[in-house]
Amino acid sequence: MxxxxxxxxxxxxxxxxxxxxxxxxxxxxxxxxxxxxxxxxxxxxxxxxxxxxxxxxxxxxxxxxxxxxxxxxxxxxxxxxxxxxxxxxxxSMKAEELDEVVMSVSKWEQQKKDIPNKIAVINARDIAFTNPQTSADLLQSSGKVFVQKSQLGGGSPMIRGFATNRLLLSVDGVRMNNAIFRGGNLQNVISIDPYTIQNTEVIFGPGSVIYGSDAIGGVMNFYTKKAEFSTSDSLSFSGGAKYRFASANSENTFHFDFNLGKRKWAFLTSASYNDFGDLKMGAHGPESYLRKNFVGSLNGTDVLLPNENPKKQTPTGYSQLNLMQKIAYTPNNTWEHKLGLHYSETSDYARYDRLIRPNKAGDGLRSAEWFYGPQKWFMGNLQMSKRGKGIFYDGLKITTAYQHFEESRNDRDFGDLLRYTTEEKVDALSANVDFENKKIGDLRLYYGGEYIFNKVGSTGEQVNIETKELVEGASRYPDGATWQTLAGYVNGEYRAKPNFTLLSGLRYSHVWINAVFDKTFYPFPFDDAMLDNGALTGSIGFSWFPKADLQITLNGSTGFRAPNLDDVGKIFDSEPGAVVVPNPDLEPEYAYNVELGVQKNFNDRVVLKSAAFYTYLVDALVRRDYKFNGEDAIMYNGELSSVQAIQNAAKAYVYGLEFGAEVFFGDKLSAVANLTLTEGIEEEDDGTESPGRHVAPTFGDLHFIYKGQKLTADLFLNYNGEISYGDLATSERSKTYIYAVDEEGNPFSPSWYTLNLRAQYAITNALKTSLGVENITDQRYRSYSSGIVAPGVSLVLGVDYRF
Incomplete structure (x- = not known):
């Protein structure tokens, strides 16, 4: 028994x-x-x-x-x-393990070591540990991208002396740049929920062969999480929830997601909500940064009120909602169909740099109100991919997408009863067909085509805040204008030897603009803008390993940016007393870039990286003085303003060095450092030179990282160098209200540093907690060109539960 x-x-x-x-x-x-x-x-x-x-x-x-x-x-x-x-x-991955596969250069998986371009990869592991507040902060945390902020609800990346509409944003391979991406600072990156990002790849330098117009300074490609299939016949269910708190702006962030998977079907649902209060600056720094007063209302009249806490930047708080739904279907081993739905919406949020501008007399503030209306973004993305042996390909991707953008601007001068509002809506359709061909020995070909169509809706109005009377006003752009492009490309990767890979590509793009101007409010000397431009761009480079532990890369590439509707048809106030008017006589600007990179590995213990680059921009689209109907000044929103317009009126030279180092003291302890030095000059047609506006100061970071089985900790230093008055862009010198003052009374951007600590502890495999202290020494500083002062000392707490 x-x-x-x-x-x-x-x-x-x-x-x-x-x-x-x-x-x-x-x-x-x-x-x-x-x-x-x-x-x-x-x-x-x-x-x-x-x-x-x-x-x-x-x-x-x-x-x-x-x-x-x-x-x-x-x-x-x-x-x-x-x-x-x-x-x-x-x-748990070892500290010294590096990611080796990237997708952004060809839209297909390639070994990172074979790519001649510099690429920064921020993976899910880094994102989970960094626990960023927004996607702009995620880019900044890499130590390789400089981010400017005009307000708390923002973040405008700068890469190699270029920014805004000279950089390209894409989400899951779909271009996010639209017809009204402006040359001024952009906030669209905050529409991307950092809690849904699987990994981010940043290409440094032109990426026009694959991405077309706007990819002059670089490409930021965000890949969001995928719906996961079940590996058995039963239904799989997984998910998680996160919470984050930051004391500097009383942030409360909530996130949850869950995944349902069968063998052929999968569903991923995600939602995030952020609530940010007014941001508090640090205690040690320029006194001129303090918010000593602000505009309030007393019996319906604008009054200047003292700020009880001058370190509190009133008003800067806002809230945001992000939703994502992924559906995947795989009928067999060859085909996969994926649908991605993304939605983001902010509350109203103040443009802080406009609210601290002094009035002409210097005894008060110019604006009583200046805020953006809700920034909304929706994207529906359907992708069909095939793996197998086609006649001309081994891989096929068909990607179609619809995007809808909404934004508005609202401003009212101190003591004025009229609030001026402009509202913009953009509908964007895109279709991409991309092929991968691995049939020709050591040659891999990537080729495809793209079509994009944008339609812009733009309206304006004026409202009397006392009587509530509403009248039609001038719009920011020609209502109903369209922007479209058609392009084809081919990109080749040839492994000439096991240690030598050559990459080269060509792309032809054609861009059309059709805009009709409304003369109700302004007597334009033209009726419409019909632009029809073509551009051929290319790249060639190699990756060479003369020794197993030494890599040398060299890459030459061209990029272009065709004028968009923001260049051609915009009318707005660029600064006090100046107004930008439309200019239909524009041509594309072109960039020519060369980059040399060296990476040396010392016994898998020390890895040193460096890159040198030089970019030459011709026919640069810049804002310069202009005449409107023969006049150099016109009335705009009740004020006589000098006239400016975007023109092909300059050349630009940008060059610099980028350094990186990784030191592994063992399996658990490592150090990582980055340093970027950039110089840039704009040259007018008459030969006069001035510093480039979007050239970031010298910046870098140094991290000491401990990674154990349960505890991960990072003690790090962030550093930004000074930009003196002589090196400050001409357009920045007039913004005295956002800069410190040197000994001669001139504005300049001081150097700064912060000491920071973050740690994450795994209580169980499912439950993690995080603790961070940012800006430990409580420095008061503004990043270059930023309107808002950065956070002072801030306690950051987080909880992450996965099931």
Whole structure:
């Protein structure tokens, strides 16, 4: 009887512990293939498959087993412990492991080591640990991208001396730049929810061969999380929730997501809500940065009120909602269909730099109100991809997308009863067909085509805040204007030798603008703008490993930006006493770029990286003095204003050096440093020169990182250099209200540093907590060209639960 009972228990035990086990990345929750599993004396072994699954039936229930992978820290456990954790085992990546696969250069997976362009990759692991407030802060946390902020609800990246509409944003391979992306600072990047990002790839330098117009200074490609299929016949369910608090602006952020998966269907739902209060600046820095007073209302009249807490920047707070829905369907092993729906909406938010402008007399503030209406963005993205042996391809992607953008501007001068409002809506349709061909020996070809259509709606109005009387006003853009482009490209990757890869590509783009001007409010000397421009761009470069531990890259490329509707048809106040008017006689601007990169690995303990670049921009689209119907000044919103317009009136030279270092003291402790130096000059047609407006100061960071099984910690220093008055762009010198004053009474941007600490602790495999202290020494500083003062000392708390 005892033998029978023992046999039954033994058989039941084997049944219980013979089920498959899945090995997953601790941070990303993605399966890990090729994990070697063995016992103490290595007499029993197993290996995970492509889906990270393995059967552990050869091991005993309480036998100590080891999980080993070259890229991950060693893991040890027993089958019994694994079962208690839902048949899943997690491994943490080693500190020195680098990402090797990128997609942004060709829209297909390529080895990063084969790419001659400099690319920064911010993966899910980095994002989860950094825990950024917005996607703009995510870019800034990389240490390689400079971010300007005019207000709390913003973030305008600068890369290699270029910004705004000379940089390209894309989400899941879909271009986000639209017909009204402006040359002034842009806030569109904050529409992307950082909690939905799987990884971000930043291309430095022109990316026009793949992305067309606007990709002059670089490309920022955000790839969001995918809906995950079940690996069994049963329904899989997973998800998580996050919370974040920051004391500097009383932030409260809530996020949740969940995934339902079958073998052929998968659904991912995500929602985030942010509530930000007014931002508090630091205690140590220029007194001129303090917010000593602000505009309030007393019995319906504008009054200047003292600020009880001058370090509190009133008003700067806002709220934001982000929603995402992903649906995936795979009918067979060849085809996959993916639908992505994204929606983002902010509340009204103040443009802080406009609210601190002094009036002409210098004894008060110019504006009583200046705020953006809700910034809204919707994208529906349908992608069909095929893997297999087609006649002309091995991979096919068909991507169609519809996007809708809404934004508005609202301003009222101090003591004025009239509030001026302009509202813009853009409908954007796009279609892309991309092919991958690996049939020609060592040559891989990537080729495809693109069509984009934008239609702009623009209205204006004036409202009397006392009587509520509403009248029609001038719009910012020609209402009903369209912008469209048609393009084709081919890009080739040729592995001439195992240690030498050559990349080259060509693209032809054609761009059309059709705008009809309304003369109700302004007597334009033209009726319409009909632009018809074509551009041929190309790139060629190589990646060479003369030694296994030494990489040299060289890349030459051209980029272009065709005038968009913001260049051709905009009318707005650029600064006090100046107004920008339309100019239909514009041509594309072209950039010519060369980049040399060197990377040296010293025994996998020290990795040094450097890149030198030079970019020459011709026919640059810049804002310059202009005549409107022969007049150099016109009345705008009740004020006589000098006339300016966007013109092909300059050349620009931008050059610089970028350095990076990684030092690994062991499996757990490492150091990472970045330093960027950029110089830029704009040259007028008459030969006069001035510093470039979007050339960031010298900036860098230094991190000391500890990564253990449960605790990850990062002590780091951020640094920005000074921009003296002599090196300040001409257009910036008039903005005395956002800069400090030097000994001669001239505005300049001082240098600054912050000391910061962040840590994350895994209480269990499912529950993580994070703690951060930003700007520990409570510095008061403004990043170059920013209107808002950066946060003072801030306590950041976070909780992340995954199931």
């Amino acid at each position: 005892n033998k029978v009972l023992f046999l039954l228990i033994f058989l039941c035990t084997q049944v219980v512990f013979s089920q498959e086990v899945t090995v997953l990345d601790f941070d990303t929750r993605e399966p890990i293939s090729n994990v070697a599993i063995y016992n103490y004396d290595r007499t029993k072994t197993a290996l995970t498959d492509f889906d990270g699954k393995v059967d552990l039936k050869v091991f005993g229930v309480d036998e100590r087993i080891t999980f080993r992978h070259l890229s991950y820290q060693l893991g040890r456990t027993t089958k019994a412990q694994i079962q208690r954790h839902g048949d899943r085992f997690f491994l």
